[in-house]
Amino acid sequence: MIPTVADGPVIWLLAGEASGDVLGARLMAALGRRRADLRFIGIGGQRMQESGLESLFPMQELAVMGLVEILPRIRSLSRRLDDAVRHIESERPDLVVTIDSPGFALRLLRRIAPLGIARVHYVAPQVWAWREHRVRKFPGLWERLLVLLPFEEDFFRRHGLDARFVGHPVLQSGAETGDAARFRARHGLSDDARVLILMPGSRRSEAPRLLPVFGKMLTILRRELPDVVPVIPVSPVVAGTVLKATAGWAVRPVIVTDVADKHDAFAAAGAALTKSGTSTLELALAGVPMAVTYRVNPVTAAIARRLIRVPYVAMVNLLAGRRLVPELLQEQCRPDLLAATVVRLITDPAVAAAQRAGFADVLAGLRAAGAMEPADAAADEILAMLPGG
Known part of the structure; x- marks a missing residue:
């Protein structure tokens, strides 16, 4: 497990499914290579926890998909959203990074907006595929959006949103x-x-x-x-x-x-x-x-x-x-x-x-400019959002 330092910057991370857990673990490793004093808290799975994340509750409670399939889980997901908001309020991290899982992540980002904590969302909601009108609701949800697909940067910028293409993590999957x-x-x-x-x-x-x-x-x-x-x-x-x-x-x-x-x-x-x-x-x-x-x-x-x-x-x-x-x-x-x-x-x-x-x-076409590994490109964008970064 990567050691954490109590008095270093605190990054609150959210991953709600297996792919996000893998992405989060790679991101944490890249961040740790740049700054050894970071502390990671939030919600994640086994891989993120092995990388040093202190998880508030099991990530599996958020792993659900489908418009109909989610209905029986609405009450429990709502409680977990409240838990996450209270945790951020009490911990006051230096930065919040949500990874994919838009159904939960975007609600969380909106709820914590009044706290004044910098927010980064990693993996863009695929509104270019369906319900494009939803993009009108995104301003104010994050300070920076990190996207995986080359065409997404221009798509979100056309809608007035700061988006950065960092490359697709599949290139690091092995x-x-x-x-x-x-x-x-x-x-x-x-x-x-x-x-x-x-x-x-x-x-x-x-x-x-x-x-x-x-x-x-x-x-x-x-x-x-x-x-x-x-x-x-x-x-x-x-x-x-x-x-x-x-x-x-x-x-x-x-x-x-x-x-x-x-x-x-x-x-x-x-x-x-x-x-x-x-x-x-x-x-x-x-x-x-x-x-x-x-x-x-x-x-x-x-x-x-x-x-x-x-x-x-x-x-x-x-x-x-x-x-x-x-x-x-x-x-x-x-x-x-x-x-x-x-x-x-x-x-x-x-x-x-x-x-x-x-x-x-x-x-x-899936690698960002400069041939940097996707997790490293994302880590650089995230560290730039830290106070004093």
Whole structure:
């Protein structure tokens, strides 16, 4: 654990889900390399706590997604918001940094505005994708916005908001460093086994929607590819949920919770099915041919379709400006369609090669100017916001 110094500047950090926890831990490491006297408090997961964060309550209490899925949690989330506000009021940190989780983070930033504490939000709300009108509510929520995608800087500046592109953290993920032979040896897989990555999501509200479809898809897939081995990389937060949901599968999956083991699985993989989001960029960095699939509550889907303003859901497609990878969403998230898509990805070298060529172009645009690592660029922006910085 990184030691903290009681009389140094205090940075209050918030991460509400697994991806934010990883991002927060890297940010804390970069900040610590620049100033050893920083103290970190707030809300975060295991990785941030291992990096020295004093967490107010378990991050998992905030990990929920979906317009309908969140309704049963509103009361408990409201209580936790009150807890976070009181903690900031009592601790009076020198700076507040919220990471992603806009549903909780933006409410928190608004509530603490009267305290006069400098605020930074890291990972922009994706209002460019849907509900663009919400950007009118952002002035006054933060003093600086750190964005991950190259086009976001201009988008927010057009709306009068100070945004800084710091590069995408996937570039520091190590997803491309895996060892296929090590993965096969560790899990007793033959050289001929066809590894298929299944990524149902990092939230407990996501995985149960995709896993039943994946299980049925595998039954169909095995008829054509009998040597396929499903591998499910998940965060420890949802590992129990995944284990229970896959207990009855005809094909026993390899469930991976270790980050290095996940990267080894990527290196061994012939294809992947993943939800939309950062996981698509991880797989692209590792060169894994993929299709994106997703299923949410039908009411959530109906509302989202009326609001979404971008042509693609998959981040790699959005950045490429074309349908680089297949998108099988909602009604198309069907076992037969998924199985047919996986067969093409695994057995057609031309399909895989075309995707990999497109991945290279996408990834080249994700690094900020100066070739600085994303966490270091973000740390410099954040330290500049400290009093006397």
